[in-house]
Amino acid sequence: MSYAIGLADVHAAARRIAGWAQVTPVMTCSTLDRRAGKSLFFKCEQWQKVGAFKFRGACNAVRNLTPEAAARGVVTHSSGNHAQALALAARMRGIPAHIVMPRSAAQVKRRAVEDYGARIVLCEPTLAARETTTASVQAETGATLIPPYNDPDVMAGQGTIALELREQAPLVEAIVAPVGGGGLVSGLAIAARALNPRIRIFAAEPLNADDAARSKTAGTLIPQTNPKTIADGLLTSLGDLTWPVIRDLVERVITVTEEQIIEAMRLMWERAKLLIEPSAAVPMAAVLDPEFRALTDIHHVAVVLSGGNVDLENLPW
């Protein structure tokens, strides 16, 4: 089976982003090990640049542009972590970034992107408006579109997490990562399984945005409709490049309720003192779920904490 990327692409991404992205630490917490009944290795992407793993993929994509393409800049539509990631990656290369955002986006998210020096282009909050606005920015400027997940460079960038885990937590038998569009879990599944064919990859997903779980069950890509979850990084549907990897290399998609997500997030804050966003609590909720606990042949687990960008004024408890 051939996928959008292979291990060599992930190695190339790691060389490309070295010195720009952080090699994030792995943390442990004996209290949470007891709760989970397993040894957990938390891969701490809340300390990645811009506070989320998204910087890896955006940085790889930006640094892989030819000088000519780079000079014309980059564009994307996002109001989340990918927007900040692309803005910073572009600033680091000294090129323009145009970020298309719905008018309804929170002021704090606009400010964060502007602080990284990007130009914000507002549009109506519909998919059609986002796409036509993005296309018109591309036509005007010649900027390259950097999608948030369904892109080989972005997937390869996210996959660099697996290379670091191989060094930092070499004994894990499983990796659990959140799934939204699937860029993270597909990139790391490609790399982790190429390095160690026996490693087991699990995706964790909110029950209220369970397109990956339903797609796995059906054996075919089913887009997400009307997602509604506190894990606002996981609202999107899988893409045609990420889905085949998830179909073939992810052992299981574990779904968790909103209550489980909030409880896991609080546990991470209170006991591990790790400040993570709701989307990053989803894999921890999955690890604590009876479905995962029942896998008693798994003793050492890497849990990818995907980010730490949380609104401190609106905590969910």
Added chain:
Amino acid sequence: MSYAIGLADVHAAARRIAGWAQVTPVMTCSTLDRRAGKSLFFKCEQWQKVGAFKFRGACNAVRNLTPEAAARGVVTHSSGNHAQALALAARMRGIPAHIVMPRSAAQVKRRAVEDYGARIVLCEPTLAARETTTASVQAETGATLIPPYNDPDVMAGQGTIALELREQAPLVEAIVAPVGGGGLVSGLAIAARALNPRIRIFAAEPLNADDAARSKTAGTLIPQTNPKTIADGLLTSLGDLTWPVIRDLVERVITVTEEQIIEAMRLMWERAKLLIEPSAAVPMAAVLDPEFRALTDIHHVAVVLSGGNVDLENLPW
């Protein structure tokens, strides 16, 4: 000048607590470096056992008891981090711990201590009641009193932070630590200055509990009266063992307002994604204060983040 402890005591403490206490990591954050105008090295005691540096001193004191004394148990009066620290240190040695607490102590603090297996003895919320209750527990049980800070073993235990910083951040020209009773800053000042006589030690204190600053100015120990600060780990007065060290080895006590503490805490959470309690934000507030910023010959600073036990239901913003 002779103090309650010397470097050899701190080295002995480090050997005694090895394998029981955590060697906590040092973290950095380029965004906060820019804010401070200096390179900051955060010593992360929020990841110490029980979530605070207090475990070092309590563990050292408990492990330094003779087998006969240990068998009779330990006692203290505290409703804060020292209570949890002593409870866990005692449990690790398999001996009883009696914790005297005012009836007014929050239920969550009682629960935390009980979860570590200690016996709680409630008393009226006055100093006299605490002391007579503690004395009667001692008389009944023969337990050894382990004070929260004014004690050589406790000071030596806290001082082990300086030994770790020497390895983890060898180039720092200064260390900034919070001061309440002074166990932390006196222990680390003894060790850090013995290892490097040119290192500069700063204490950070809430303006609303500024007994250390006033004592330094007066040149004599002035007890705290009516402290009122969000930094609830820093309410206590200096002790007769900690004060001489602070008088001689601490270059300056920097006081900060409640607003500065809250702003520094929020900055640490939002930008560094480090979950710390208000008392631990005090040294960060000091580093951002114009008084410290004016010290332009200091370029690399260790900031001791003393703990991360915070009530997530009552955040100060």
